[in-house]
Amino acid sequence: MPRARATTTIRQTAASPEEEYGSGCLSDFIVIPFSVIVVSCLLAVLAMQTSPAINIPKPTAGLSPIFTAEIQYWGENIIYWANAANLDPNLVATIMQIESCGDPRATSSAGALGLFQVMPFHFQITDNPYNPEVNAKRGLAYLKRALETANGNTRLALAGYNGGIGLIERAEWAWPAETKRYVQLGEPIYSAARSGSSSNTAVQNWYVRYGASLCRQASQRLGLRQ
Numbered sequence: 001m002p003r004a005r006a007t008t009t010i011r012q013t014a015a016s017p018e019e020e021y022g023s024g025c026l027s028d029f030i031v032i033p034f035s036v037i038v039v040s041c042l043l044a045v046l047a048m049q050t051s052p053a054i055n056i057p058k059p060t061a062g063l064s065p066i067f068t069a070e071i072q073y074w075g076e077n078i079i080y081w082a083n084a085a086n087l088d089p090n091l092v093a094t095i096m097q098i099e100s101c102g103d104p105r106a107t108s109s110a111g112a113l114g115l116f117q118v119m120p121f122h123f124q125i126t127d128n129p130y131n132p133e134v135n136a137k138r139g140l141a142y143l144k145r146a147l148e149t150a151n152g153n154t155r156l157a158l159a160g161y162n163g164g165i166g167l168i169e170r171a172e173w174a175w176p177a178e179t180k181r182y183v184q185l186g187e188p189i190y191s192a193a194r195s196g197s198s199s200n201t202a203v204q205n206w207y208v209r210y211g212a213s214l215c216r217q218a219s220q221r222l223g224l225r226q
Contacts, residue, residue, distance in 0.1 A: 062079050062089055063075045063078060063079060063089055063090065063093055064090050064093070064192070064193035064194075064196070064197075065198060065200075066189070066192055066193055066197065066198070066199065066200040066202070066203050067093050067097055067193070067200075067203060068097065068101060068102070068203065068207070068211075068215055069219070069224050070101050070102030070103070070215055070218040070219055070222060070224060071093050071096055071097050071101070071102050073102055073222050073224065074096065074102055074115070074132075077132065077136070078092050078093050078096065081136040081137075081140055082140070084140075085140040085141070085143075085144055086144070087140060087143065087144060087147070088194065090190060090193035090194050091143075091154060091157075091190055091194075092140065092143070093193065094158075094186055094189045094190040094193060095116060095139070095143060095158075095161060095186075096115055096116060097189060097203065097206070097211075098182065098185065098186050098189070098206065098211075099112075099115070099116055099117040100114065100115050100116070100117055100214070100218065101211055101214045101215040101217075101218040102115065102215075102218045102222065103115070103214065103217055103218035103221050103222075104130060104132055104135070104221070105130060105221060106214070106217075106218070113129040113130060113135070114129055114130050114132070114135035114139075115132055115135050115136065115139070116135055116136060116138075116139025116140070116143075117139070118135055118138045118139045118142070122138045122139075122142060123138055142161065142165075143157065143161050145160075145165060146158075146160030146161050146165050146168065149165050149168050150168050154187070154190060155183060155187050156168045158182060158183050158186045158187060158190075159172075159175060159179050159182070159183050162178065162179045162182040162183070163175060163176055163178070163179035163182075167179060185202075185205065185206045185209070185210070186206075188202035188205070189202040189203055189206060
């Protein structure tokens with residue numbers, strides 16, 4: 001989303017706020033054999049946590065298979081959000097791929113938040129920016145505005161989402177370098193997804209150049225394994 005624009009960062013709708021767990025200590029008067037049992041149990045739990053059973057999401061019907069597993073994780077949500085906003089699910093997935101790689105807690109150095117990297121000023125005072133539903137609502141409302149301003153031209157809409165809707169009226173040579181890169185990476189991804197291509201070359205190009213660490217973070221957050 002535009003760093004200087006009115007954009008939103010979105011969090012996954014299916015995700016609930018992370019729970020916090022308190023900790024306690026056993027009494028000093030507990031006998032040693034019992035403490036040994038407790039330690040053994042804790043070690044067993046730790047062992048199970050270090051090698052969890054991982055289910056890689058399968059492509060959701062209606063969503064291109066070229067997107068990474070982190071985006072497929074949100075597949076049903078993406079289709080629901082896209083339909084609610086009257087947008088193409090593959091365009092929505094393209095935005096999420098580039099903005100957060102599906103990490104609902106993603107936060108940029110510019111202050112953009114959540115799945116769709118929405119800027120704080122797009123939220124209402126009562127909004128939770130990291131709530132996936134809220135983040136999607138604010139982010140996709142901005143994307144729709146950009147698309148309408150661009151008269152349906154998705155290339156210009158991508159530029160507007162990244163750099164601000166005002167850029168849509170400018171010549172491309174006047175776009176910021178970040179916006180040019182954003183469009184050069186995003187347009188091929190969306191084009192491949194929309195055409196029904198099974199080749200993920202465009203996604204891989206983005207992943208190798210910019211997305212590897214972002215997707216690793218998202219994968220850990222979502223409990224997936226690359």
